[in-house]
Amino acid sequence: MAEVLKVAVDAEDDGGLLSDRIRNALTDEIASGALVAGSALEEQQLADRFGASRTPVREALRQLVVSGLVEVRGRRGLVVARMTPERIMDMFETSAEVEAMCVRLATYRMTPLERSHLIELHDASLQMVEANDVDAYDAFNREFHECIYRATHNSFLAEQAQDVRSRLSAFRRTQLRQGDRIRKSRDEHDAIMQAIAEGDGETAARRMRAHMLNAASALRRYIDDRLG
Amino acid sequence: MAEVLKVAVDAEDDGGLLSDRIRNALTDEIASGALVAGSALEEQQLADRFGASRTPVREALRQLVVSGLVEVRGRRGLVVARMTPERIMDMFETSAEVEAMCVRLATYRMTPLERSHLIELHDASLQMVEANDVDAYDAFNREFHECIYRATHNSFLAEQAQDVRSRLSAFRRTQLRQGDRIRKSRDEHDAIMQAIAEGDGETAARRMRAHMLNAASALRRYIDDRLG
DNA sequence: TTATGGATTTGTGTATACACTAATTGACAT
């Protein structure tokens, strides 16, 4: 595992800062769930794994603390941010509201080109659902939402929305594997697309909020099933 | 100037990490406008100013990059994030939408205690307006909005809202000094409070959005006056 | 056997030293 990741890091060995590459690698590992919440993150150990010294590793870790993916644990080293179910639900709710806000603005502001691109994406997702290809749908889903962010024509808002979304990626993937959630997800997208087509931003926002909260509910069911 | 800031840092010399104290100091200086956008941030120079080595300074700077207050400028050192008028307006719009979202949720969720605290704060702000005390009103304003964040009972959302808000603090102060903006600001708060009292979250949200956008307009007028 | 105190160990926090890149300046040639 460590070797695989090392290679992945080395692959983009060009120009970039070592600390940046380490940060990106750790971000991916946390987002993907490869590094589970609560794991201790020891500087020297990570330095060995990435073939670097403690300095860039430490820099990467402190940056991850700022972005909320890692927690400082006094002097007892850093750990992958451990989130309570309540916190996760708070994050999903926030994400739902932010996404609703974005789609409302996007509906009113998107260019015809952006609208057609979104339709294209949405149409293509149908066969992913029928193939039950979770990974492909997950990737599409990301693209779909990012397309909406951009269509707000507010780059700062787009960045904020993206940031919130990326913090939930690990959970989103989990949730998508639940039952027929993928199909329902696409149906909800369909309803949103319709509102966008009609230029009704408020409806699009309501439907988007419901869509995100449904995803949260699916995740909660999953968590409850596993824990209770 | 440098000495004053140094003292301010030393004042809270207890326990905290050097890099954290430097980061906080720099954050304050950027937020207050003492460090103007575009200023070069040289590591050794800052290290000398804070009586530290480059290591904690560098750590602080890289953290500020993540939180968006500082920009990397290739190899030519870091600079205080230079924001275009468009970007500032994007940030204000985002802030407006986020605040609207918060007040809507807060209206539906706040406890009687939270409501009474908010009313108390609002009432107290009247004499600040009449004394035309910009600093006091600025401090109150911060407290007022933070109170609303907390009343959403969503700690993650509260943090995000706070984060966006803090990035605009330098501009907000500027804007408040414009004409009779303070009085108008308080009138707008009053309208928001009324909607909250009536439990009408949607109206509170609309009024909050308008309130924030008015602040942005006041700032834009100020910018246009100075530049054009 | 258990509690207490110190020694050891482990790992963070900071400083310093070194490497490398890029920019600037000066010299030389046209």
Add this chain to the structure above:
DNA sequence: ATGTCAATTAGTGTATACACAAATCCATAA
């Protein structure tokens, strides 16, 4: 006089070394 190329320099990026704090473990005593 001006353009180009090389040398110097200034400053970032990384590594290593050292300081300090906390936690654990072992020995000793009650």
